[in-house]
Amino acid sequence: MINDRKVAIVGCGFVGSSSAFALMQSRLFSEMVLIDVDRNRAEGEALDIAHGVPFASPMKIYAGDYSDVADAAMVVVTAGAAQKPGETRLDLVNKNVSIFKSIIPEIRKSGFEGILLIVSNPVDVLTYAAVKMSGLPEGRVIGSGTVLDTARLRHRLGEHVDVDPRDVHAYVMGEHGDSEFVAWSSATVAGVPLVDFCELHGHRDHDAANRRIAEEVKNSAYTIIDKKHATYYGVAMTVRRICTAIMRDEKCVLPVSSLMVGEYGLDDICISLPTVVGKNGVVTRIPVPINTEENAELHRSAAALRAIMDKVDFDA
Structure with a gap:
């Protein structure tokens, strides 16, 4: 029991x-x-x-x-x-x-x-x-997937546009690693498209800013490890957040890693996508609209994972 x-x-x-x-x-x-x-x-x-x-x-x-x-x-x-x-x-x-x-x-x-x-x-x-x-x-x-990467992204975007990061809604998707990507096309701040919100704050060089922020997020762990040799506080808060969603049956959306069964054309691979999480674990994955370029990035990320997995013996 x-x-x-x-x-x-x-x-x-x-x-x-x-x-x-x-x-x-x-x-x-x-x-x-x-x-x-x-x-x-x-x-x-x-x-x-x-x-x-x-x-x-x-x-x-x-x-x-x-x-x-x-x-x-x-x-x-x-x-x-x-x-x-x-x-x-x-x-x-x-x-x-x-x-x-x-x-x-x-x-x-x-x-x-x-x-x-x-x-x-x-x-x-x-x-x-x-x-x-x-x-x-x-x-x-x-x-735990890209839950921490997404928190890092929201923190950085909150700084960029001077707003509470809890009101930033944007996801890092794909592998938790070098092939991860930001789904910029669906990013919003309090329901306002991120591009529009940035322009309200005088930020208009969107492509350059996006590339810079995405690289900062992806390299966050390397930066921290270089300075203090390990990362653990952000990860610990990520564990607490996921456990809270499960134990309280919140049915909140978190970009956890789980087994794909056809979403975005992906099968038999674990990768991070926005997912409704509740007391039984994965409730459903959210079909966040992504553009053609982001879809290609997702499949490149999955291919990078597959290339590694094909060389591993998973039999216990």
Whole structure:
């Protein structure tokens, strides 16, 4: 039986521990189990975060193992290796798919029936791996996708036109990575087309601004890593946002990564598109109108993912 107030986090590195901290403050759960190959690390993070509970809401936080995820409402997987200097992207993919072969079957073996949220990178490939290995219905396996990229875009556009980023509605779509793209043609600010809103603020060189902002968004992680060696706070808030949408059955639209079944002509690949997210995971994907050039970018992004996936063994 699923405990609607329980979450498990697999992987207690910077992203996993920051996500655990964010979820402790969220009031979404009253029980959280942390799992890591380094049991001492999981125990230390659980103890450290638990010391903040008196300033938040009651929560049981502890280190555990895969048997503890059986009744969890959600499992958040952040475990994985980081790309090393000189290592190819395919090397990283194979390494992390191999790690998933030691994680996802254990989650499946526990009898887990909740929502599986994949945060580890490369998130689209690993979300696909989780779909194949978990035995869960495809809609119950979600990748964090371009939710953080979209938040970065909204933040940057908010600065650009001097408006609250919460009133900016624009999406980064495709792969969470170098082939991602911004769906500029559907971008609005409070219902006003972005182009028109920009002109109200004296910005008229739209193409140049779009290219500059898209590159800044795409390279945000590289910039942060160059300055502080890792990114984790923005990712942690992304985890909290997705968990909130699911646990509160918000049916909000988030550009998560999930398995395509014909949308935009794409099949058998996980990629990020605006998606209605609720208590059962994926409710439906939104057919956001994109122009011919953006459609071509989406298919180029999917092709880049497919080229990697075709070289990977996903059998658990």
